[in-house]
Amino acid sequence: MPKFDFFSAYVPAPQDGELLRQTVGSIRRELQTHGWSSDFASFLLPGTREYLDASKMLAASFSDCSAMVVVGIGGSNLWTVAISEALFGKPEYAETGKRLFFLDTVDSRKTKRILSAAERIAVSGGKIALVSISKSGSTAETASLTETAWDFLSRRAGLSSERSVAITEPGSKLEDYARSKGWQTLPMRPKVWGRYSVFSNVGLFPLAFLGVDVEALVSGASAGLAASFLERPEENPAFLSARFLFEGAGLGRNVADHFFFSDAFESVGKWYRQLLWESVGKEFSTDGTLVRTGITPTTSIGSTDLHSVGQLYLGWPRDKSFTFVRTTVFEPVEIPSSPSLDAIVPNLSGKPLSAVMDAICQGTLSAYRAKGIPFAEWELREDSAYDLGYFLQVKMGEVAFLGAFFRVNPFDQPNVEDYKSGTRAALAAK
Numbered sequence: 276m277p278k279f280d281f282f283s284a285y286v287p288a289p290q291d292g293e294l295l296r297q298t299v300g301s302i303r304r305e306l307q308t309h310g311w312s313s314d315f316a317s318f319l320l321p322g323t324r325e326y327l328d329a330s331k332m333l334a335a336s337f338s339d340c341s342a343m344v345v346v347g348i349g350g351s352n353l354w355t356v357a358i359s360e361a362l363f364g365k366p367e368y369a370e371t372g373k374r375l376f377f378l379d380t381v382d383s384r385k386t387k388r389i390l391s392a393a394e395r396i397a398v399s400g401g402k403i404a405l406v407s408i409s410k411s412g413s414t415a416e417t418a419s420l421t422e423t424a425w426d427f428l429s430r431r432a433g434l435s436s437e438r439s440v441a442i443t444e445p446g447s448k449l450e451d452y453a454r455s456k457g458w459q460t461l462p463m464r465p466k467v468w469g470r471y472s473v474f475s476n477v478g479l480f481p482l483a484f485l486g487v488d489v490e491a492l493v494s495g496a497s498a499g500l501a502a503s504f505l506e507r508p509e510e511n512p513a514f515l516s517a518r519f520l521f522e523g524a525g526l527g528r529n530v531a532d533h534f535f536f537s538d539a540f541e542s543v544g545k546w547y548r549q550l551l552w553e554s555v556g557k558e559f560s561t562d563g564t565l566v567r568t569g570i571t572p573t574t575s576i577g578s579t580d581l582h583s584v585g586q587l588y589l590g591w592p593r594d595k596s597f598t599f600v601r602t603t604v605f606e607p608v609e610i611p612s613s614p615s616l617d618a619i620v621p622n623l624s625g626k627p628l629s630a631v632m633d634a635i636c637q638g639t640l641s642a643y644r645a646k647g648i649p650f651a652e653w654e655l656r657e658d659s660a661y662d663l664g665y666f667l668q669v670k671m672g673e674v675a676f677l678g679a680f681f682r683v684n685p686f687d688q689p690n691v692e693d694y695k696s697g698t699r700a701a702l703a704a705k
Contacts, residue, residue: 279515280652296506298676303504312466315686316467331479342374342376343405344378344406346379346405347477348380348416354473361663390432394427404439405434405439408477439459442463461480495660495664496665504672516651516673517672531572531573531596532596533574540576540657550674553688555683561684577635599650604659611624
């Protein structure tokens with residue numbers, strides 16, 4: 276089970292218990308009254324077998340495929356990237372027999388390289404699958420990449436309609452497109468937004484194809500959801516983390532850095548950036564008051580980034596809250612015993628690399644404590660789908676609490692339409 280703690284001058288306030296009970300009660304009532312029509316609909320996913328079973332069944336029918344090209348923007352694929360890299364490693368050294376390629380940008384060079392890589396797999400005898408993910412299907416990036424990928428891979432990599440899937444809201448333009456091509460489809464719930472959607476078909480289908488233990492992933496999410504509903508503040512990691520960040524913002528710490536002491540978790544940080552950016556950064560409160568509030572999330576990787584950000588973080592300014600994420604399972608890689616190494620740096624020879632990483636992490640936390648810099652701390656098993664599901668679900672609970680504290684809607688994204696309307700106008704002018 277993941278562990279959560281924090282070192283901080285912040286002390287839970289007497290009113291926290293009542294605030295927690297009110298917020299949890301409000302969420303429960305919303306779910307009981309409106310169910311899948313609620314803004315909190317994503318909180319129903321861990322307890323729903325529908326999507327888990329459908330995704331596992333369809334993924335099993337794709338077992339003859341060697342690679343899957345996933346088309347999606349933002350929350351539609353950040354989840355899958357984060358979990359696949361956390362459990363199997365980054366693509367250049369991923370430890371799985373199957374491959375996921377992510378078309379998540381209209382950058383032409385990246386698109387060409389990914390499609391060419393899929394073509395090479397097909398030429399070598401492998402089968403290719405394609406999945407396009409979009410609630411509406413009308414997002415310019417997803418629409419253009421879907422048509423480009425389908426055209427290229429069906430002509431040059433043997434992609435068939437039976438091995439192509441659209442994950443979308445029923446009745447969407449993407450569903451119409453998929454049916455016109457003879458593709459298979461998996462549904463999305465209208466009130467489950469992309470950045471909250473991993474425990475739906477959006478994340479479960481490609482992850483099940485890759486070989487992730489999605490049963491353990493969802494089981495961990497269920498435990499994380501239960502922890503987020505606990506009504507004792509000291510037992511609720513989502514509430515405590517949200518209060519830590521909210522109190523920090525009130526003291527001028529408007530940057531929230533997640534410092535992962537594992538290279539594999541970098542994309543988890545990227546997913547959290549979107550979750551926090553899009554959910555809490557708002558102009559108006561839920562009652563229409565102009566508030567212009569938010570927290571800026573950043574991601575750091577230990578030990579690599581200590582050599583660049585360590586001076587700023589430990590020096591000045593004091594405008595950041597920190598969450599350290601440590602891992603407890605390591606690959607058994609040992610440094611050879613060498614007198615010449617001892618002469619360069621003492622106390623390294625013959626030790627596992629994990630001991631060096633742990634020492635660097637401990638030294639970093641000691642430095643933060645000595646300077647009185649507040650931080651939260653998570654401890655996860657790096658190879659555990661259960662721990663990862665727990666952590667991600669608690670983070671979604673954290674953001675829901677932040678929405679309550681800041682009095683903003685953590686589920687909408689009204690200003691995203693600003694750039695989309697500008698894009699449509701620019702395309703029309705070309």
